[in-house]
Amino acid sequence: MKEVKYEIVDDRPVPGRAQRTTYPFFGELKVGQCSLIDVGPRQNNGQPTKEENRIRVAATKRNQRSDKKFIVRMIPDKENHVGVWRVE
DSSP states (O other), X not given: OXXXXXXOOSSOOOOOXXXXXXXXXXXXXXXXXXXXXXXXXXXXXXXXXHHHHHHHHHHHHHHHHSSOOEEEEEOTTSTTEEEEEEOO
């Protein structure tokens, strides 16, 4: 039987998927700051765009797994934009 060569190491991270950086502002916002994002015009029936939904889902996921908390709101005086605020 052939001898197996191996090495034992400490502090080696488990390889995994690279983190997406689609919305880097989540990591950059300080409490009280806001990021404005152009999400395009809403659909004819007033439903949010796919981009708006993606941002809202991303904020919800961040809120669930982090001490940082975010809210997303439409910006009434800036057409087709949402704001993402860091509130905690």
